[in-house]
Amino acid sequence: MNETAAEAREGAALTPRRDPVQKRSRERMRRILDAASGLIAVHGSDALRMGDLAEKAGISIGSLYQYFPEKGAIIRALAERYHAESRACIEEGLASVRDLPGLGRAFGALVDTYYGIFLAEPVMRDIWSGMQADKALAAMELADSRANGELLSRLLLRLRPGEDPEAIKASAFLVWQLGEATMRLAVSVERSEGDAVVAAYKRMAIRELVG
Known part of the structure; x- marks a missing residue:
């Protein structure tokens, strides 16, 4: 799934796709949100891109989409x-x-x-x-x-x-x-x-x- 299609998906969930139960998953969720916060602080939410976020958080783009189906869910x-x-x-x-x-x-x-x-x-x-x-x-x-x-x-x-x-x-x-x-x-x-x-x-x- 490319980034544009993911961000434009209609009816995206209001919460992350995966509910982080295990400690490792919670830590990854925290890292994603911290990275998103850092990018938004510098560039604003309109400029936030899923590829940039995955790179800053140190995870694959596929893993990122497992937690957040689109940018709105991160916001x-x-x-x-x-x-x-x-x-x-x-x-x-x-x-x-x-x-x-x-x-x-x-x-x-x-x-x-x-x-x-x-x-x-x-x-x-x-x-x-x-x-x-x-x-x-x-x-x-x-x-x-x-x-x-x-x-x-x-x-x-x-x-x-x-x-x-x-x-x-x-x-x-x-x-x-x-x-x-x-x-x-x-x-x-x-x-x-x-x-x-x-x-x-x-x-x-x-x-x-x-x-």
Whole structure:
């Protein structure tokens, strides 16, 4: 199968073809994604070629296609990796919150951390810049916002007892979804304007969450 045909295949799986169970397979998967991240950081995702990736990862092109049937699957796997890392960061950041003022401080710190990651990670910026043009990536972002909203709403329901649970859930979901949009906007404009946008979002979100 040549590279062009593989990349153009319709209905490609949203996840890698092979589920890496053994340690050796997991290590190979990690090496492929690390190599892809390095290439995208330098050249962008549009310029990513399966042959170049196989060479950088030190595997055959056939082995690469066993894990990823086309380039889109690699991009989605990288997005899943970043989502998992951000989820762990969010869970850790909210774990010690015991009251509403503490939530405000913790949420503000998470926003700052997330913004810093966006500024430092060209691969994440590249993936997110094409999020709305790729239905699978857009669906992944929406699912991630829902999951993060659930984390936040469970905490809010403990801190704001007696309030409407559905309203709490809607607010938490919206806060996260707007946060994703804010980060995309912030890294697409001049740094000073981006900083101001993130600061404004943080103020509005904390006011909504804490009151």
